[in-house]
Amino acid sequence: xxxxxxxxxxxxxxxxxxxxxxxxxxxxxxxxxxxxxxxxxxxxxxxxxxxxxxxxxxxxxxxxxxxxxxxxxxxxxxxxxxxxxxxxxxxxxxxxxxxxxxxxxxxxxxxxxxxxxxxxxxxxxxxxxxxxxxxxxxxxxxxxxxxxxxxxxxxxxxxxxxxxxxxxxxxxxxxxxxxxxxxxxxxxxxxxxxxxxxxxxxxxxxxxxxxxxxxxxxxxxxxxxxxxxxxxxxxxxxxxxxxxxxxxxxxxxxxxxxxxxxxxxxxxxxxxxxxxxxxxxxxxxxxxxxxxxxxxxxxxxxxxxxxxxxxxxxxxxxxxxxxxxxxxxxxxxxxxxxxxxxxxxxxxxxxxxxxxxxxxxxxxxxxxxxxxxxxxxxxxxxxxxxxxxxxxxxxxxxxxxxxxxxxxxxxxxxxxxxxxxxxxxxxxxxxxxxxxxxxxxxxxxxxx
Amino acid sequence: xxxxxxxxxxxxxxxxxxxxxxxxxxxxxxxxxxxxxxxxxxxxxxxxxxxxxxxxxxxxxxxxxxxxxxxxxxxxxxxxxxxxxxxxxxxxxxxxxxxxxxxxxxxxxxxxxxxxxxxxxxxxxxxxxxxxxxxxxxxxxxxxxxxxxxxxxxxxxxxxxxxxxxxxxxxxxxxxxxxxxxxxxxxxxxxxxxxxxxxxxxxxxxxxxxxxxxxxxxxxxxxxxxxxxxxxxxxxxxxxxxxxxxxxxxxxxxxxxxxxxxxxxxxxxxxxxxxxxxxxxxxxxxxxxxxxxxxxxxxxxxxxxxxxxxxxxxxxxxxxxxxxxxxxxxxxxxxxxxxxxxxxxxxxxxxxxxxxxxxxxxxxxxxxxxxxxxxxxxxxxxxxxxxxxxxxxxxxxxxxxxxxxxxxxxxxxxxxxxxxxxxxxxxxxxxxxxxxxxxxxxxxxxxxxxxxxxxxxxxxxxxxxxxxxxxxxxxxxxxxxxxxxxxxxx
Numbered sequence: 001x002x003x004x005x006x007x008x009x010x011x012x013x014x015x016x017x018x019x020x021x022x023x024x025x026x027x028x029x030x031x032x033x034x035x036x037x038x039x040x041x042x043x044x045x046x047x048x049x050x051x052x053x054x055x056x057x058x059x060x061x062x063x064x065x066x067x068x069x070x071x072x073x074x075x076x077x078x079x080x081x082x083x084x085x086x087x088x089x090x091x092x093x094x095x096x097x098x099x100x101x102x103x104x105x106x107x108x109x110x111x112x113x114x115x116x117x118x119x120x121x122x123x124x125x126x127x128x129x130x131x132x133x134x135x136x137x138x139x140x141x142x143x144x145x146x147x148x149x150x151x152x153x154x155x156x157x158x159x160x161x162x163x164x165x166x167x168x169x170x171x172x173x174x175x176x177x178x179x180x181x182x183x184x185x186x187x188x189x190x191x192x193x194x195x196x197x198x199x200x201x202x203x204x205x206x207x208x209x210x211x212x213x214x215x216x217x218x219x220x221x222x223x224x225x226x227x228x229x230x231x232x233x234x235x236x237x238x239x240x241x242x243x244x245x246x247x248x249x250x251x252x253x254x255x256x257x258x259x260x261x262x263x264x265x266x267x268x269x270x271x272x273x274x275x276x277x278x279x280x281x282x283x284x285x286x287x288x289x290x291x292x293x294x295x296x297x298x299x300x301x302x303x304x305x306x307x308x309x310x311x312x313x314x315x316x317x318x319x320x321x322x323x324x325x326x327x328x329x330x331x332x333x334x335x336x337x338x339x340x341x342x343x344x345x346x347x348x349x350x351x352x353x354x355x356x357x358x359x360x361x362x363x364x365x366x367x368x369x370x371x372x373x374x375x376x377x378x379x380x381x382x383x384x385x386x387x388x389x390x391x392x393x394x395x396x397x398x399x400x401x402x403x404x405x406x407x408x409x410x411x412x413x414x415x416x417x418x419x420x421x422x423x424x425x426x427x428x429x430x431x432x433x434x435x436x437x438x439x440x441x442x443x444x445x446x447x448x
Numbered sequence: 449x450x451x452x453x454x455x456x457x458x459x460x461x462x463x464x465x466x467x468x469x470x471x472x473x474x475x476x477x478x479x480x481x482x483x484x485x486x487x488x489x490x491x492x493x494x495x496x497x498x499x500x501x502x503x504x505x506x507x508x509x510x511x512x513x514x515x516x517x518x519x520x521x522x523x524x525x526x527x528x529x530x531x532x533x534x535x536x537x538x539x540x541x542x543x544x545x546x547x548x549x550x551x552x553x554x555x556x557x558x559x560x561x562x563x564x565x566x567x568x569x570x571x572x573x574x575x576x577x578x579x580x581x582x583x584x585x586x587x588x589x590x591x592x593x594x595x596x597x598x599x600x601x602x603x604x605x606x607x608x609x610x611x612x613x614x615x616x617x618x619x620x621x622x623x624x625x626x627x628x629x630x631x632x633x634x635x636x637x638x639x640x641x642x643x644x645x646x647x648x649x650x651x652x653x654x655x656x657x658x659x660x661x662x663x664x665x666x667x668x669x670x671x672x673x674x675x676x677x678x679x680x681x682x683x684x685x686x687x688x689x690x691x692x693x694x695x696x697x698x699x700x701x702x703x704x705x706x707x708x709x710x711x712x713x714x715x716x717x718x719x720x721x722x723x724x725x726x727x728x729x730x731x732x733x734x735x736x737x738x739x740x741x742x743x744x745x746x747x748x749x750x751x752x753x754x755x756x757x758x759x760x761x762x763x764x765x766x767x768x769x770x771x772x773x774x775x776x777x778x779x780x781x782x783x784x785x786x787x788x789x790x791x792x793x794x795x796x797x798x799x800x801x802x803x804x805x806x807x808x809x810x811x812x813x814x815x816x817x818x819x820x821x822x823x824x825x826x827x828x829x830x831x832x833x834x835x836x837x838x839x840x841x842x843x844x845x846x847x848x849x850x851x852x853x854x855x856x857x858x859x860x861x862x863x864x865x866x867x868x869x870x871x872x873x874x875x876x877x878x879x880x881x882x883x884x885x886x887x888x889x890x891x892x893x894x895x896x897x898x899x900x901x902x903x904x905x906x907x908x909x910x911x912x913x914x915x916x917x918x919x920x921x922x923x924x925x926x927x928x929x930x931x932x933x934x935x936x937x938x
Contacts, residue, residue: 025830032832036729039722043746043806046799050749053764054756245652253646254653266656272853272923273916274860276887277663280912283894284666291515306659313656339642367753370862373891401755408759408867416763423756434751 054423060166061421064202064217065157067128067191071104073140075148084144094133097140098125101132101155109187112194117183126180127188129156131211131218157197159217159414161188165199168413205421209383210403216414219407221422223382227297227397228366230386234301234393235308235365240358242305243312244347250313251320252342271310278307279371287375294376295396303375304365311361319353320346324448352444359437363430369401377402400426451511454616458503461620462496469495469631477633486638494637497644498627503620507612514608522601526593540594547590547598548605550579568595667916670909677903683910689873689884691893691904699907701914703873707883711794711869712858714879718798720851723805730806731813732835743810750803754863761796761868762787773880784880788870791879797864801854808853812846812930813839845929852926856919862887886911 018026075082077100078092099121105128106121118124132155139153140146160180163169171182191197208220254260282303286292292299323346331341372378382398398406400422407419470492477483484491523541551568554560560578568575575590590598631637675683678699686700726746730739766787771777773784816839824834840847870882871892893908900906 025833029830029832032835033729033733035725036733039725040729040734040742040746042722043726043749043802044742046802047745047749050752050756050760050799053760057763242652242655245649246655249646249649249653253649263653263656266660268927269920269923270656270659272856272919273663274856274862274887274919276860276862276890277667277912277916277919280890280894280909281659281663281666284670284909285662288900289666290512306655309655309659337638337642339645363751367755369753369755369758370866370887370891373862373866374894376895378895401753404755404759405863405867408762419759420763423759426753427756430751430753 054420054427057417058420058422058424060168060417061205061424062202063166063199064204065162065165065197065199066154067105067108067157067197068152068154069101069104069108069196070150071100071136071153071155072150073136073147074100078140078147079144084147086141086144089144089147090141092137094137097133097136101128101136101153104153105155108191108196112196113187113190117186126184127158127161129158129217130215132156156217159215159412161197162217163414164188165192165197166417168417205418206425209385210381210398210406211383212381213410213412216410216412216418219415219418221400221403221425223385224398224400224403225425226386226392227300227377227382227402228399230297230392230397231301231304231399232362232366234298235305235362236358238301238305239308239312239361243309243358243361244316244354246309247313247316247320248342248347251317252338252346267310267313271314274370275307275368276370276374278303279374281306282371283374293394293396295380295398296394297397297399298393299375300372300377300399301393303371304368307368307371308361308365311364312358315357315360316350316354319350319357322353322448323349349446352440352446356437356441359433359440363433363437366433367401367426367430369405372399372402373405378406381406400429451507454507454613455504458500458507458616458620461624462500465495465499465624465628466492469493469628472628472631473633473635473637476631484633485636486641490637490641491631491635493641494635495624495627495631497641498623499620500623501644502623503616506619507616510608510612510615514605514612518601518604518608521604522597525597525600540597543590543594544597544601547575547579547594548601551598551602554578554581568599663916667909667913670906671913673901674903674906674910677906683907687875689889691907697904699903701886701911703875704884704886704889704911705914706875707790707869707873708859708885708887710790710879710883711797711865711885712855714791714794715797715801715858716851716855718795719801719805719854722798723802723854724809724847726802726806727809727813728835728840731810732831732839743807746806747803749799750807752800754800754861757796757800758863758867761792761864765796766792766868769880783878786870786882788868788882789880790869790883793865793869794879796868797858797861800861800864801858804854804857805850808850809843809847812843812850815846816842845932849926849930852922852929856922856926859922860887860915860919862891866891886915890915 077096079085079089081088102121102124105124106118109118109124110116135156136153139151158180160169160174160177161184164185165188169180171185174180174182174185188197204218205220206225207222208218209223210220211218250260250263254263282299286299286302287294292302327345327349328341331345332338336344376396377398380396380398382396382403386392386395386397404419404422404426407415407422470488473484473488473491474481481488519541522544526540526544569592575595579590683699683701685702686698687702688698688700689703691697691699726742730743734742766789769789769792770784770787772779773781775782775785777784820838820842821834824838825831829837865885865888869884869888871884871888872882873884873889874881876883890908890911893905893911
């Protein structure tokens, strides 16, 4: 032994001196680790960029520019007979109101802008939204006694004025724009300094209806939110009971046979079928075959139900499986039937897990767009609130993601801001649902 | 009677049945539930199930079948001469239904009586004006054939509804009589109720099968319809995609498949390295704390709806790429003309797939037994050598499965390509050019105003079929590989 050690050649390396090969291996090790860190960081950076882009571009939609002016509601124009008869007042269309508003703005410009560059009140048209007349008309019809008085109104500014205050529209970009010119922007600057043109929080974006292509300043998410709400009600009411029933059968009762295998393979495959295929199914079965109305939240809800069922079944089965067999055995031992043991003992214990899975499934369904395109929820301008619960399910409506898509397709860049803003609202809903799911899991989850 | 009322009546009968059934069982046991075979609840439930279930089942079937039957019989009444040259039977029928609905509305608003609506003559009254008054706008004047068809449609629907009401109520009462008659203290109510509930559970589980059957049937029938109008060989091997709704379209699927695969390859080229290295780092290197923060954050990417990624591609990534590669861009090369391109969609889709690849691979890497790592360390391997030479080869089948699943996601993804990839179908190698995919074309062919019977609309079903078969194949293969791999270590 000693001889062998003594005679052996000098070792090439020791623990104290690092050989080139070890150096190389350590370098490879460090490099490999760096790749991993870089990959994780890239993922996180993408997430940050994505969220930052959404916030940066979307926050603008929650602010809107208004012009605060006193409008003289000329009795000679709005109620020619002077009887304050509501039917006569209603006969005056928005065309009757436009000059009054233009006059009011012109007066404000006259008063607040040094050497007024405008010559006629008509030229103020570029500053106000096309919806302003309708806005004033609605107020007058609701309060006919206002006619003949001068009333302060907060009038929606045109989308280009709004864009100018938000930096979307610049003096360069309007060089070839026939709707507005630099003179108007000068006026806006001065009016803003005087506090007549203001940027305020835009409630109408959250509660309002969609508007036509030419007036992005008026468009809001409210109606499509209701569409999504009705769709989610359908999804919840159908997918929770069906999903739970299917999972109970597969997990607790199903015998091991071909039929059960077929169902299981089917469910795992359905979970991976592209969502657009569910849209084709909805179009062919619910609309063409069953004759349900196009664009209706009911149809959207049915399609999304079929799409979320596999998700809910998979998570429900997992939570049923996590209930220990001793619970079932104890129930059976006390004389309960199999059905009683499941419904009285296993199901209540699995409920938190089931609810968590359902909420996550609903959140997925809420953000899904592709199937909605095929059943006609896009291209429809959701400008009216549903009149009642039944109309809410059956009348054409949009949904939040479909509304966002619709805005993204429109030509006016002002609508892009709305689309980003819509995404913020959608994400707020998704985050809320996920947080509820996490809290439910933390609060009620039991470890056996 | 409106269906909603009928449902409510049947449900009310069910409640009454519950109370009576329970009462009868208790009376038969002299008020002592110990003499009953089952708990009193089951006797009540038994009766109400027998009242409600058959009645509602028949009602649902009736509501589905009746419109189809009436439609067919009324359509048979319309002579071929009444169909305008430019229209189809379907258009005439939709007119008929509109007029019929309008008449119903007029009657319900009190504009006329039911008898008047049945006796209307197109020549004598201006039906269009009449319906416009109650709020139904018609595109053209109502012809005599349409009106009489609408009237027969109405009378048949009315008869059908009446018969349905009678049948449903009769079934509910019959169910009550039968089950109430059977109720006594020795009746095994629990066994019956549990059998029914079990049947309901089986039915719910079968919905998954029904969905698949529905998907396959709706795809197959319309695809066959399409291949009757357009030769299958031209569809599968055609290299031009130029639909024109005027006719004379060329509908070759190859450019679409090429676009789909090109975008998917770019997406996987982004997602697989990043996702795989992230998974390796998180499972082999990161401490529990870093893992607890980074893993959920990366998975947030998976929870973001695809419409958000689509908008990100259209409005952020696309313009960024144009500013880099486009005319007058940062690189000074003019390679890119529009914001939508294969790269735009591919990059963004890659970001979307990162969490998909990383969390699936993470699970698989974690499933590799610790003993294998310990053995490798014991032989003096470094961590990276262990990962490369022991862990990854052991996890390879699972990782391949994960990548295949990600590929199937990429092929089926719709919103990103609709917004980010462009609309032009071409066979080109340039990754900065706009191309289109199968999913994007399904959307564009089915969201227009096309007639559903034209090959230009039906082609969407053939595309859907292609997509379904491709993704299904990938999924089955992936699940097979993953399952086979799992068996090795358990």
